[in-house]
Amino acid sequence: MTNEELKSYIETNYTSLLTHNEAGKYDLLFEVDAVNLVTVCEKLKNDPELLFDYFCNLSGADTTEKFEAIYNLGSIKKKIRIDIKVVLPHENPVIDSVQTVWPAANWYEREMWELYGIHINNHDNLTRFLLHDEWDEGYPMRKDWDAPDFIRFPDL
């Protein structure tokens, strides 16, 4: 399935759930509302035309106004890939866990919770992951967080 076919398939079958985002280069990028995330993920995984059975990666992003969670999904049988983005508010960001759909999401969600401070609902083990146990200095990957010895590189 080429990217164009995939795009038209998703636009016909997931009309109200996924909206195409032009920012995605090379692979397709779709946006989804946080409330629909788990439903959409289950549907994508079980759709016989798509079979997104493979969870490649989950990345977080801080645009200073919003938080973004980007799910990179792949299908081993169909050899296709898409990205799904969830936009979250900067105050009290909360997202549902997708580990019931792909167990691989477990660690990525812990990492996102720890480094971005995005709370994960229904996660079975939301404990310290990469930072040390006594960490009490906020969420390091947020844009407003600087390390104590940080020196900004001058604009070129």
Added chain:
Amino acid sequence: MTDLRTEEFDINMGPHHPSTHGVCRLLLTMDGEKVVKVVPYIGYLHRAIEKICENRTYAMCIPILDRFEYVTAMSCNYVFSLAAERLSGIEVPERAEYLRVIMLELNRIASHLIFFGTTAMDIGALTPFLYALREREYIMDLFEMTCGQRLTYNYIRVGGVSKDIPEKFIPQCKVTISTITEKVEEYKRLLNKNPIWKMRTIGIGKLDADLAIAYGVSGPILRASGIDYDLRRDDPYSIYDRFDFNIPVYHNGDVFDRYMLRLDEIQESCKIVAQALEGIEEGPIRAKVSPNFKPAAGETYTRIENSRG
């Protein structure tokens, strides 16, 4: 003996000394010699590379990315450059693509040799370690003559590669790959029939296909579990679609299959390098990219087939 009391106990398994590499802590729950449960603690070497890169230009990121994984640093350079190139639509010169493939495959061989040597050493056979590092040294020589580095290359840059290969590279590389292809047969003769090796690898650490996919396992481990999936063929990047090579797949998903698969992959990589050395032509090695280069706005996620997945 029937009233002998037994209970499970916990062991901390390292290494997590700050000067060691690849540190992590595994909290093992043991029932005699059987591991019942593992809780991994992996944060010991987290160096916040993403955060460091926020404050740097794209060119300045590449030497840091070498340190992601210094056994196959070329792939780390490459995957980042590829992302920047895809965002900006930079055309990479033909010769640079060939050089990249040669370096990536040589680095894959080097990494698999490290796997072969150290796995055998940890299982109790010291000889393979000496053999594997001897062959790996030939590859390190090739890298050293090209970019001056043996581990952290900083070779593949956005738009091409940093330096052209010296004249003696191609003849020396041909000798190296033919030697390694032969030596792999020797490795197989050395271990495959060894009863201790077989006892400690066959049926050990089994990972079936469904579990491997569910947990997002990739690379050689996925293929050793019976899934025929290789990005070099299934989502081709660079110029991999021009080469003729097989993708070895094994079905038991145990340590023995992963070992056999990697040895086979070394031979396949040798084939790719041989074809690339035949196909390479003179030409520029780098597209014009400013040192302060910033890619066009957009988002992308790139994935390549690394030797470790």
